[in-house]
Amino acid sequence: HDYSQRRFFWSRISMPQRLSLGFLTVITVGALLLMLPISYVGGRDHTFMDALFTATSAASVTGLTVVDTATHWTTFGQTIIMILIEIGALGFMSFSVLLFTATRRQMDLRSKMMVQEVYNLQSLYDTRAVFGYVIKLSIAIQFIGTILLAPFFIHDFGWGRGAFYAIFHAISAFGNSGFSILPKNTAEYVNQPFVLAIIAALVIAGSLGFLVWRDVLLYQKTHRLTLHSKLALVMTGALIIGGWLLFELTERNLAFASGLSPVMRVFDTLFMSISYRTAGFTQFDVGGLGSATILLTMMLMYIGGTPGSTAGGIKTTTLGVLILQTHAALRGKKDVTFAHRRLTQENIMRALLLVCVSLVFLGILSFMLMLTQSHAANHGLEYVIFEVVSAFATAGLTLGLTPHLTTFGQLVIMLAMFIGRVGIYTVMFSILNVHDEAAPYRYPEESVIIG
Amino acid sequence: HDYSQRRFFWSRISMPQRLSLGFLTVITVGALLLMLPISYVGGRDHTFMDALFTATSAASVTGLTVVDTATHWTTFGQTIIMILIEIGALGFMSFSVLLFTATRRQMDLRSKMMVQEVYNLQSLYDTRAVFGYVIKLSIAIQFIGTILLAPFFIHDFGWGRGAFYAIFHAISAFGNSGFSILPKNTAEYVNQPFVLAIIAALVIAGSLGFLVWRDVLLYQKTHRLTLHSKLALVMTGALIIGGWLLFELTERNLAFASGLSPVMRVFDTLFMSISYRTAGFTQFDVGGLGSATILLTMMLMYIGGTPGSTAGGIKTTTLGVLILQTHAALRGKKDVTFAHRRLTQENIMRALLLVCVSLVFLGILSFMLMLTQSHAANHGLEYVIFEVVSAFATAGLTLGLTPHLTTFGQLVIMLAMFIGRVGIYTVMFSILNVHDEAAPYRYPEESVIIG
Ligand SMILES: [K+]
Ligand SMILES: [K+]
Numbered sequence: 001h002d003y004s005q006r007r008f009f010w011s012r013i014s015m016p017q018r019l020s021l022g023f024l025t026v027i028t029v030g031a032l033l034l035m036l037p038i039s040y041v042g043g044r045d046h047t048f049m050d051a052l053f054t055a056t057s058a059a060s061v062t063g064l065t066v067v068d069t070a071t072h073w074t075t076f077g078q079t080i081i082m083i084l085i086e087i088g089a090l091g092f093m094s095f096s097v098l099l100f101t102a103t104r105r106q107m108d109l110r111s112k113m114m115v116q117e118v119y120n121l122q123s124l125y126d127t128r129a130v131f132g133y134v135i136k137l138s139i140a141i142q143f144i145g146t147i148l149l150a151p152f153f154i155h156d157f158g159w160g161r162g163a164f165y166a167i168f169h170a171i172s173a174f175g176n177s178g179f180s181i182l183p184k185n186t187a188e189y190v191n192q193p194f195v196l197a198i199i200a201a202l203v204i205a206g207s208l209g210f211l212v213w214r215d216v217l218l219y220q221k222t223h224r225l226t227l228h229s230k231l232a233l234v235m236t237g238a239l240i241i242g243g244w245l246l247f248e249l250t251e252r253n254l255a256f257a258s259g260l261s262p263v264m265r266v267f268d269t270l271f272m273s274i275s276y277r278t279a280g281f282t283q284f285d286v287g288g289l290g291s292a293t294i295l296l297t298m299m300l301m302y303i304g305g306t307p308g309s310t311a312g313g314i315k316t317t318t319l320g321v322l323i324l325q326t327h328a329a330l331r332g333k334k335d336v337t338f339a340h341r342r343l344t345q346e347n348i349m350r351a352l353l354l355v356c357v358s359l360v361f362l363g364i365l366s367f368m369l370m371l372t373q374s375h376a377a378n379h380g381l382e383y384v385i386f387e388v389v390s391a392f393a394t395a396g397l398t399l400g401l402t403p404h405l406t407t408f409g410q411l412v413i414m415l416a417m418f419i420g421r422v423g424i425y426t427v428m429f430s431i432l433n434v435h436d437e438a439a440p441y442r443y444p445e446e447s448v449i450i451g
Numbered sequence: 452h453d454y455s456q457r458r459f460f461w462s463r464i465s466m467p468q469r470l471s472l473g474f475l476t477v478i479t480v481g482a483l484l485l486m487l488p489i490s491y492v493g494g495r496d497h498t499f500m501d502a503l504f505t506a507t508s509a510a511s512v513t514g515l516t517v518v519d520t521a522t523h524w525t526t527f528g529q530t531i532i533m534i535l536i537e538i539g540a541l542g543f544m545s546f547s548v549l550l551f552t553a554t555r556r557q558m559d560l561r562s563k564m565m566v567q568e569v570y571n572l573q574s575l576y577d578t579r580a581v582f583g584y585v586i587k588l589s590i591a592i593q594f595i596g597t598i599l600l601a602p603f604f605i606h607d608f609g610w611g612r613g614a615f616y617a618i619f620h621a622i623s624a625f626g627n628s629g630f631s632i633l634p635k636n637t638a639e640y641v642n643q644p645f646v647l648a649i650i651a652a653l654v655i656a657g658s659l660g661f662l663v664w665r666d667v668l669l670y671q672k673t674h675r676l677t678l679h680s681k682l683a684l685v686m687t688g689a690l691i692i693g694g695w696l697l698f699e700l701t702e703r704n705l706a707f708a709s710g711l712s713p714v715m716r717v718f719d720t721l722f723m724s725i726s727y728r729t730a731g732f733t734q735f736d737v738g739g740l741g742s743a744t745i746l747l748t749m750m751l752m753y754i755g756g757t758p759g760s761t762a763g764g765i766k767t768t769t770l771g772v773l774i775l776q777t778h779a780a781l782r783g784k785k786d787v788t789f790a791h792r793r794l795t796q797e798n799i800m801r802a803l804l805l806v807c808v809s810l811v812f813l814g815i816l817s818f819m820l821m822l823t824q825s826h827a828a829n830h831g832l833e834y835v836i837f838e839v840v841s842a843f844a845t846a847g848l849t850l851g852l853t854p855h856l857t858t859f860g861q862l863v864i865m866l867a868m869f870i871g872r873v874g875i876y877t878v879m880f881s882i883l884n885v886h887d888e889a890a891p892y893r894y895p896e897e898s899v900i901i902g
Contacts, residue, residue: 380831
């Protein structure tokens with residue numbers, strides 16, 4: 001009876017609305033907790049917008065900040081931020097999976113698109129098993145990360161702070177959040193390959209997504225990978241290596257690498273390639289890098305990680321499908337194939353549409369900020385566009401605009417982070433709340449000329 | 452016998468190759484003519500790259516220039532440029548239509564995509580009639596434009612130069628080329644509504660494309676418009692009015708309009724909305740406009756005009772299909788409909804793919820320029836990106852980079868103009884020269900997760 005009442009309540013609210021509302025609730029509770037006097041360092045100028053922005057950035061694992069995470073917040077406040085990151089990385093998706101099992105009704109097309117956006121649910125029957133698996137695997141990886149990071153941080157900051165730093169950065173790195181409570185982000189470890197390597201490994205682990213992990217770990221038993229995992233792994237590898245080589249090229253003049261040995265420089269460029277695309281940890285001031293580097297970084301952030309992971313962006317698989325479709329069209333092939341499988345038309349259409357819609361969205365948000373934010377004369381358009389792309393892709397790098405945003409500007413960036421994490425379709429479906437329509441009749445076909 | 456030999460020769464070269472080679476030939480001949488001593492003003496520093504760049508810009512109706520058109524060239528040189536514009540606007544497309552009728556073989560998918568790119572050929576049987584129609588209509592419009600412009604230019608510059616200016620600008624405006632031989636582009640007519648109105652009308656006429664014109668003029672007889680014409684007209688109207696209102700908004704601080712009456716200011720904003728998207732005539736220094744205006748201009752240039760017209764960009768119909776598809780997806784509708792017609796899946800796929808491929812292309816070209824061009828410290832990334840978008844969309848506005856390009860940079864911008872005019876698919880098919888493949892077997896279907 002209690003159960004059926006709950007079911008009735010949930011059935012009144014659509015799946016996309018549940019997800020958006022649940023996420024909003026997490027952010028609001030987080031912001032209220034960050035308003036507590038024990039959360040921030042006394043004597044500071046502290047507004048509710050600061051707390052709300054930080055909670056949104058943490059729960060969406062973006063990493064853009066209007067106040068300095070290391071000095072503005074107390075250990076209690078930093079713990080709240082850490083928990084918001086963990087909820088954003090794992091809880092939010094699992095929550096939606098659980099909600100789905102509770103209702104168990106047939107999914108319509110809309111819900112299918114939306115659930116695909118947050119989680120792989122090819123077989124919906126083992127949802128609870130998947131949920132348990134996600135939590136266990138994530139905590140295991142984060143635990144290993146903490147143990148590996150601890151010696152370095154304890155050496156530098158003592159037992160108490162060192163241990164806390166290790167936990168915080170393991171969670172932050174696996175969650176691809178980019179939040180750091182080190183005084184200078186990861187800049188002080190620019191010459192410490194081990195710390196950078198551990199963080200990079202955690203970032204990759206988080207950005208691959210649970211389905212890929214499950215596939216890889218079960219490979220011994222199943223001897224097969226899904227098409228999704230194959231494409232995601234190939235694209236992730238190509239993006240890391242391609243980004244690495246291109247960063248080597250764009251920063252070949254060594255302007256950023258003064259004081260670095262040649263080996264460490266190559267290692268730092270690799271770290272940039274891994275971290276900039278999804279996590280947003282940086283050893284350098286991004287604004288000091290060359291214009292080609294900034295353009296490349298924007299492109300990598302826009303692409304982002306793999307679906308069902310802690311990373312944002314349009315996703316590696318979307319880019320993969322786009323490349324495969326282009327290749328097929330240029331070769332005069334009707335079938336778009338990869339690894340002896342044919343991609344569905346619906347799949348391809350969805351990928352292409354996502355690119356187009358997200359770009360229109362980014363264009364509109366950038367336009368709104370350019371109209372309203374005071375614009376230093378020595379900054380180009382990228383000063384605004386970079387920040388919007390970074391927020392939408394939940395990457396979290398900045399050219400410096402975010403701390404100077406007006407309240408309206410903060411709301412725009414928060415909207416970008418929110419939509420970037422929840423998914424552009426999910427948010428739109430939440431607002432529109434429409435259902436699949438069976439058309440009473442179909443119009444005759446006709447083409448227009450394209451391009 | 453002569454005819455069959457010609458047929459044999461042409462059948463060895465694919466349609467896309469014929470188009471690209473034909474266009475290359477026009478550009479080369481134009482560049483050689485512009486190298487003649489009677490083409491340029493004596494005592495000038497004049498290189499083959501200047502001539503080649505100008506010929507490419509004219510034949511692709513772009514309007515970007517490395518030398519000042521008004522002062523660098525003699526009347527003979529300006530006449531060559533005018534003829535190149537006319538060939539680019541009309542001849543190039545008609546040439547391809549004629550070539551097509553000469554071979555009369557069944558088109559494969561590749562050729563269909565390519566021919567659609569340059570001309571509407573829904574019914575291929577009346578090609579010669581269409582060709583004649585195109586030429587007659589264009590010359591009639593240009594003639595009316597010349598007659599209307601002549602009084603103003605003759606009044607200001609005397610009979611000889613005035614008449615030449617009228618012919619040049621009628622051709623240049625109808626061709627959406629943006630070339631001007633007035634000492635200050637159209638800046639001296641910033642307070643002359645009639646001259647601006649005539650140029651704007653010619654620009655719109657050229658950017659609508661021949662099919663739309665034919666549809667509209669034959670409406671009395673047929674009492675129907677094609678889906679293509681309906682969508683093109685709706686989108687063109689929406690873009691002109693939307694651009695106008697947004698330019699009013701972005702330039703509300705009046706920084707650009709000192710000395711203009713309120714009415715002329717509104718009129719000049721309307722002229723911006725009409726001209727910036729496709730033609731590139733400007734009364735102002737674009738670099739002096741606000742950052743929101745520059746972003747908006749880039750977006751409008753990228754969209755461009757209607758297929759089969761003298762304008763470039765991804766085209767109004769492509770944007771229309773994208774909007775319709777997004778609307779349908781968000782409404783949970785499987786059919787994408789407009790004006791009681793259902794768009795084909797192939798049509799939608801082509802539109803979405805064109806957007807994605809063109810953006811990747813723009814990104815790569817911008818990246819190449821950022822790596823190689825010396826970059827003034829007070830310029831943002833838009834200094835390069837604006838120029839690349841302007842060249843690809845054959846719009847021709849500039850933030851000032853083009854005259855400072857290195858030879859490599861000039862080659863990149865020339866490539867963008869060439870591909871922008873010929874069509875991205877046509878150029879790619881020319882290089883790859885592949886044929887439709889009948890797959891011997893099909894792989895099983897599988898999906899990946901998107902977004
Ligand atoms: K991040
Ligand atoms: K133009």
